[in-house]
Amino acid sequence: MKKTLEEHAARFDEVAPEYDDDKTEEYRACVSLVVEYADPTADTTVLDLGCGTGAIGLALAGRADRVLGRDISAGMMDEARHKADERGLENVTFEEGTFREPNVDEAVDIVVSNFAMHHLSDAEKRDAIEAIAALGPRRFVLGDVMFFGEPNPKEPFYSPDVDDPATVGVLADALTAAGFSLVAVEMVHEQVGVLVAERAE
DSSP: OOSOHHHHHHHHHHHGGGTTTTOOHHHHHHHHHHHHHHOOOTTOEEEEETOTTSHHHHHHTTTSSEEEEEESOHHHHHHHHHHHHHTTOOSEEEEEOOSSSOOOOSOOSEEEEESOGGGSOHHHHHHHHHHHHHTOOSEEEEEEEEESSOOOTTSOSSOTTTOOOEEHHHHHHHHHHTTEEEEEEEEEETTEEEEEEEEOO
16 A cells, blocks of 8 residues: 555545545446446345445445445545435445455445555455455455556556556456455456456355
């Protein structure tokens, strides 16, 4: 990780009120795909890691039994809680938690994450995926900055000073090592995609 958790949290606290205002087409496409592939049912508990202002979790709340949002930024979660209140959603909670220490002590059926894991180094991503697997979900849907080929250094889709995206291969290997099977890969952009993994039988 190129910045500490505290530095990342402070950075997102600062931009939280305007975070939703200028999201890219690729970000919005990932949101749609993550929501589509998560596909919860009325008896499902969903964990949204790096939930930010709640784009994914709030979209899933109407179909899931419960949604647990976890983030390191209090400001981002305040925005998410405000949106949940405005929509009258009572089955969504937002609490502090990280990828490797998600602060969850109950069974979860589906884990989702969008545009958050790329802040971790490759080794930290592997640890995070192991921690997610330990929660026992049947499905993990990851939308993020990831490399499908060699990224053009003149046109990065990320901030090299704070972000550390992995190749799709690194992520696929980590998912497989953690006991998942990769069932879908969606390339939104050569540096952005969605991976869908399910518990290997």
